[in-house]
Amino acid sequence: MKNSALALHSHSASVTTFNGLNFSYWCEQIKFHLGVLDLDVALYSEKPTAITEASSDEEKSYYKHWDWSNRLGLMFMRMNIAGNIKTTLPKIENAKELLKLVEESFQTADKSLAGTLMGTLTIMKFDGSRTMYEHVIKMTNIAARLKSLGMKVEHNFFVQFIINSTPSEYGPFQINYNIMKDK
Incomplete structure (x- = not known):
């Protein structure tokens, strides 16, 4: 557990903070680091159905892994979002949904930046x-x-x-x- 926290913090320190203008780069880094940490399950799969007494050991294990991935993935993403943006985001309890919300909210900023960079390059x-x-x-x-x-x-x-x-x-x-x- 302590090693996981240390690894998470270490990886988080090397990710560029999302500032509203760098979604594509930030998202790429988030996905890479969560993948390396084996915490990207919640980014690529839907939340599994709740476990019950009738759930198999495999279902229980997968649910536990997904939940772990989701909670730490959310923390990891939030740790790498600028404070002024973080305060504007609604409370979301699903890593996949948070990533989608950030993408939808800041996609136009990426397009605007691309236009500005293309203009700069051409002149x-x-x-x-x-x-x-x-x-x-x-x-x-x-x-x-x-x-x-x-x-x-x-x-x-x-x-x-x-x-x-x-x-x-x-x-x-x-x-x-x-x-x-x-x-």
Whole structure:
């Protein structure tokens, strides 16, 4: 029991706090960590029927496992939601329902963020305030963030975004790249 609590706390400390703008990334981390801890049963299955005297040992065992998964899964999720959001959520006693509610409530924020990131990526220009390497890494990070939000940026388009973001003195590089890609 003590080891379970320690493992839960340790995993929780490495999960990004849900802040209202990072649902996709947060949800992915929650599902991964609960899976590693074998606490994801309640996320993927409905609550089993209550156990009775007539219930088999297998049914009793499954109910106990589901209940354990649900209670700790709820705690784990709540531990990783920002306080200002946590206070707005209704009291829910089912981990699967809590995850669904958070997704429905903040799905539009993810879509809005994706639009903002796509806009940033397409108009981004190299201004010399950092190295070209840092500029490309920043664009790569934006593309990775878009992917985590369900918007994959195709490789050829991404390379073109990078090339288009360079100033006119990189013209010879742009020409050479276009010649090489056509071969």
